[in-house]
Amino acid sequence: MVGDLAIFLITHNMTVGEFEQLGPDHQVPIPNSVVDMFEGSLGEPEGGWPEHIRGIILQGREPKRPQLADADFAKTAGELAPELDRDASTDEVLSSLLYPEVFLKFARARRSFGDVEVLPTPQFFYGMEKGEEILVTIEEGKSLVIKFLTVGEARDDGFRTVFYELNGQPREVDVRDRSLEVKGEQRAKADAGNPLHIGAPLPGLVTTIAVAEGGAVKKGDRLLVMEAMKMQSTVYAPVSGKVQQVLVKAGQQVDAKDLLLVLS
Numbered sequence: 150m151v152g153d154l155a156i157f158l159i160t161h162n163m164t165v166g167e168f169e170q171l172g173p174d175h176q177v178p179i180p181n182s183v184v185d186m187f188e189g190s191l192g193e194p195e196g197g198w199p200e201h202i203r204g205i206i207l208q209g210r211e212p213k214r215p216q217l218a219d220a221d222f223a224k225t226a227g228e229l230a231p232e233l234d235r236d237a238s239t240d241e242v243l244s245s246l247l248y249p250e251v252f253l254k255f256a257r258a259r260r261s262f263g264d265v266e267v268l269p270t271p272q273f274f275y276g277m278e279k280g281e282e283i284l285v286t287i288e289e290g291k292s293l294v295i296k297f298l299t300v301g302e303a304r305d306d307g308f309r310t311v312f313y314e315l316n317g318q319p320r321e322v323d324v325r326d327r328s329l330e331v332k333g334e335q336r337a338k339a340d341a342g343n344p345l346h347i348g349a350p351l352p353g354l355v356t357t358i359a360v361a362e363g364g365a366v367k368k369g370d371r372l373l374v375m376e377a378m379k380m381q382s383t384v385y386a387p388v389s390g391k392v393q394q395v396l397v398k399a400g401q402q403v404d405a406k407d408l409l410l411v412l413s
Contacts, residue, residue, distance in 0.1 A: 153180040153380045160351070160378065171205045178350040178375070178382035179206050188212045208385070210369055220246050232256045250357055250374060250381065257400055303329055337396070337408040344387050347410040349403045353377030358399055360392045360410070372410060373397075388412065 157180050158168060171177060185191075187198055187206045203212065222242055229237035229245055233256055237245070245252040258265075265273060267287050277283065277297040286292045294316050301310035307329045312321050339348025357374040360366060366386045373384050394411040397403060 150180075150182040150186045153182045156180075156378055156380055157183070168205070169202070173204050173208050175205070175208070176350065176387065178384060181374070181381040181383055184383065208369065222246075229256070232260070234260060253399075254356055254376075336403070338406050339408040341406075345390065345393075345412040346408055347372060347384060347387075347412065349375065349405055349407045349409055350382065350384065351375070351377050352404045353382075353402070355397050355399055355401045355403060355409070356381065358395060358397070360395070362392050362395050364392045366390060366392060366412070375403075384409070386412065 157163075158165065161177065183206055187203050188210075189212050225245055226237045226242050229241060232253060233241070241252070241256075244255075264287075267285055269283055269285070272281075272283055277295075279297060279299055282294060282296040284292055284294055294314075296314040298312040298314065298319075301312070303309055303326060307325055307327075308323045309326050310321050311324050312319070314320065339346040341348070353375045354377070355373055356376050359371045359373060366372065367389045368386055370386045371383050372386055375382050375384065390412040392410060393413040395409075396411070397407075397409050403409065
């Protein structure tokens with residue numbers, strides 16, 4: 150929590166004094182770990198939290214220590230199956246119950262990229278140099294020899310062709326180069342003066358959407374969760390109403406002020 154709050158202040162170019170001047174109606178995305186702490190998830194310090202700081206962080210929501218509901222292992226396993234494209238193991242069910250948002254992000258990454266744990270650590274973090282060859286053991290008695298050859302020119306759609314050898318056989322695959330800006334339809338921006346426009350408070354990844362189109366929301370209800378720099382922040386409804394449009398989906402990268410939802 151301390152680390153998240155420090156990163157939050159630095160990324161918002163905000164001093165502690167400026168943070169203390171925020172009113173309860175601010176639209177600054179406080180990290181979830183800080184909100185949880187002041188809601189009492191880890192208990193209360195002797196004498197309680199400073200009321201002024203609690204008001205800034207909880208924005209009028211009543212602090213309450215969450216009560217854990219009985220876990221339904223069979224239901225959780227059923228919900229995980231579509232995310233995993235297979236039956237969930239016992240460890241995966243437990244991980245999901247303990248860390249639901251973190252586990253879903255992990256499961257989606259595993260589904261997209263496979264078991265990257267088998268990759269050597271330097272190549273996982275830094276990639277491969279041209280002409281470099283590595284040995285990847287995917288299971289006992291089965292290893293792959295991968296040699297990186299070169300990368301093709303950038304295309305208009307933002308993709309490049311990567312050329313490599315797999316066990317001595319030439320292969321190629323098209324990969325999206327995310328350093329390239331693809332010209333096309335730009336995502337709409339939220340109108341800062343319209344409280345019914347829910348914009349991204351910071352650039353990051355949409356990890357969870359808690360509402361659906363047509364659903365009713367009250368002021369302070371959770372709308373979605375974003376993640377940036379390993380720090381999760383929840384976007385709450387600034388007013389009561391209905392969800393008219395949901396313009397993003399879980400797993401989508403957005404820029405600051407991008408229009409995420411429209412209320413009515």
